[in-house]
Each structure stands twice: as C-alpha cells, then as structure tokens.
Amino acid sequence: MIQRILPGKRYSEAVIAQGLMFCSGMVPENTDADATAQTQNVLQQIDQLLASQGTDKSRIxxxxxxxxxxxxxxxxxxxxxxxxxxxxxxxxxxxxxxxADPHWKVEIKVVAALSQN
Incomplete structure (x- = not known):
C-alpha cells in the first residue's frame, strides 16, 4: 500500500511505502536568514513532518x-x-x-523508517 501525505497537484509532502517515509525536499521559510538559520528551519520542518507520522530523526x-x-x-x-x-x-x-528560489540557501530531502509499534 502507498500512502500520500498532504498530496497536491504537483507533489506530496511525503509518501509512505514499504515501511519507509520518503519526504519531499524541504525548503526554508526564513529566506532572509543565513545558511545556518535556514538549515535549522528546514530541520525543524523535517522533525514536524516525521512526528506527524510517528517517527523521528533517529530513524532517517x-x-x-x-x-x-x-x-x-x-x-x-x-x-x-x-x-x-x-x-x-x-x-x-x-x-x-x-x-527554485534564489533566496533559498538549502533544501533537504530525507527518507526515514517508520517506527514499529
């Protein structure tokens, strides 16, 4: 079974298949920040997306x-x-x-294993 998380016309935020969560590239919301702060922002978004499916960064x-x-x-x-x-x-x-946006300094895409309950 394939499950699409927050599907849109062009892409889904993530797709779950075979016990793995394939996250789309995450980009910073704080486009005026430096690379460190933009990366921190993207990593926070990844944490939230993973948590929404019951997994976390230790399973990337x-x-x-x-x-x-x-x-x-x-x-x-x-x-x-x-x-x-x-x-x-x-x-x-x-x-x-x-x-895609010249203000973005970083984009991060991850694949994580789902937590086994």
Missing part, C-alpha cells in the same frame, strides 16, 4: 542536501551536526544545485 536512513552555494557547506553542517541524532547519522549526500 538517507538524506540528500542541496546547497545553492558550496561555500555554505560549513554553515549548513553547523546546524546539521547539532541536530542529527547521536549514533544515528544517516547515509548522506550534499551537492550544489540551483534551487
């Missing part, structure tokens, strides 16, 4: 981080390192990409 198995400028790599990692669940770091890739 894969993360893809898109940076508008690799010069922000250390600033993004400052927020990431403070947030990631100790002992539960996921597989991760970080790439530079032109993001």
């Amino acid at each position: 198995v894969d993360a893809t981080i898109y940076l508008a400028d690799m010069a922000d790599y250390n600033a993004m990692n400052e927020a990431w390192d403070a947030w990631v669940a100790e002992g539960h770091a996921p597989a991760r890739a970080t790439v530079e990409a032109r993001l």
Whole structure:
C-alpha cells in the first residue's frame, strides 16, 4: 500500500511505502536568514513532518542536501551536526544545485523508517 501525505497537484509532502517515509525536499521559510538559520528551519520542518507520522530523526536512513552555494557547506553542517541524532547519522549526500528560489540557501530531502509499534 502507498500512502500520500498532504498530496497536491504537483507533489506530496511525503509518501509512505514499504515501511519507509520518503519526504519531499524541504525548503526554508526564513529566506532572509543565513545558511545556518535556514538549515535549522528546514530541520525543524523535517522533525514536524516525521512526528506527524510517528517517527523521528533517529530513524532517517538517507538524506540528500542541496546547497545553492558550496561555500555554505560549513554553515549548513553547523546546524546539521547539532541536530542529527547521536549514533544515528544517516547515509548522506550534499551537492550544489540551483534551487527554485534564489533566496533559498538549502533544501533537504530525507527518507526515514517508520517506527514499529
């Protein structure tokens, strides 16, 4: 069974299949902030989306981080390192990409295992 979370015409916020939650790329709401603050904002959104389905960041198995400028790599990692669940770091890739909004410095997409009750 496939379950779509907050489906829209173009994409769903997340899709659940085979015990995994595939989250769409999350972007910052605080577009005037620096890369660290934008990353913190995106990570908070990820926390909320995961919690809405009964899972959390300790169950993330894969993360893809898109940076508008690799010069922000250390600033993004400052927020990431403070947030990631100790002992539960996921597989991760970080790439530079032109993001859809020039004010976005970061976009993060994760895949998490659902909690087993």
